[in-house]
Amino acid sequence: MTAEFPRAAALTSRFEILAETPSTNDVLVAAAGGSDGWPDLSVVVTDTQTAGKGRLGRSWQSPAGSALAVSVLVRADASLRIDALGWLPLAAGLAMTRAVRGALPARTDVSLKWPNDVLVGGRKVCGVLSELVVGATPSVVVGAGVNITMTEEQLPVPTATSLVLAGAEHPDPDALLEAYLREFFALLSAFRATGGDAQASGLQAAVTDACGTVGSRVSVELPGGTILAGVARGIDVSGRIVVQADGSADLTPVSAGDVTHLRPR
Structure with missing residues (x-):
């Protein structure tokens, strides 16, 4: 992996860049239950994911260097009830929607598709998948895959797109990841501050407003x-x-x- 992520890494408790991996979610799920105790808000990232996972058991892969796959570890604690964890992929989808809007300032058609896709002009640029890790401290691994430089020929399906195809001339992966993590962590902080209450934290209203x-x-x-x-x-x-x-x-x-x-x- 050639990209560096100094700004994104500065926001996290632990940041690992992988040259290549089948799935960043798999790496972080294994780490979450491991003996070395990866902390809350640890992040794994790669631009070459060979066996990514989607919703409903779907699998996908992208050409090397053309997309960004990132997984975030969220540790459940007294401020985050188990029954509130279902809001985490929605919060991540909202955060990525905002990050993509920042990367495509000329576009007014970036929206969140329930429950976990980000669309530009009705075409999918990012998907989010969360996985529950059961253990002494329950955790959620929230993964996101965003298409950065894919061409039309490289798209997995005709209904997909990439930042470059949507108009970003020179997308900066570090800027995009920093924006995503900053938004996600801010939403998570407000959510935790209300004990996982989506209404009181404003998360429900914000997701609804961004949801096309x-x-x-x-x-x-x-x-x-x-x-x-x-x-x-x-x-x-x-x-x-x-x-x-x-x-x-x-x-x-x-x-x-x-x-x-x-x-x-």
Whole structure:
């Protein structure tokens, strides 16, 4: 790995740069339960991830040096209840949305897609995946992968994009990572200060404001294969997207599912 990260590293308690790894999440999950006691807010980063993990068991990889993969270790403590940990990937998604906006100041179409994608012009530039580590001190490893310099030919799917394709001429990985970590750690600090209360900390409102899913027509593939189609009306205090099904006045909270944004009818 050729990039250096002095500004990002200065924000963390432990910072490890890997030349290449199958998955930064796997590295940090193993470290979280290891004997050397990696501290809260430890970070692992690489620009060459060969077996990254996505939601619903999907796997992906990117050409060497074209994307940034970063994982953050968050230790649960008395200020962060177990039942509040589901907000961490949403907080990370919000933080990366803000960081990408900073890297693309001319774009007004950077948004968060519930629960954990960052979109530019409706195309995915970043995904977030969190994993719970059970142990004496429960922890969450929050991973994010953001496409930096990928060309159209290198994109994993046609609905993806990269910072360069979205208009960033010379993206600075250290500046992007610093912005992401600074935003994420600030959101986490406020969240912890309220005992993991998303409403009191302002996290629920901030995520809702940045979330392009809210107000959109969506199709949600629920666990088991059932399809829920309707309009996303908001995000509740548990971090669930609330959908008003077509032809119904009822609101259905969804905690897990594959969401597709649909064109308005």
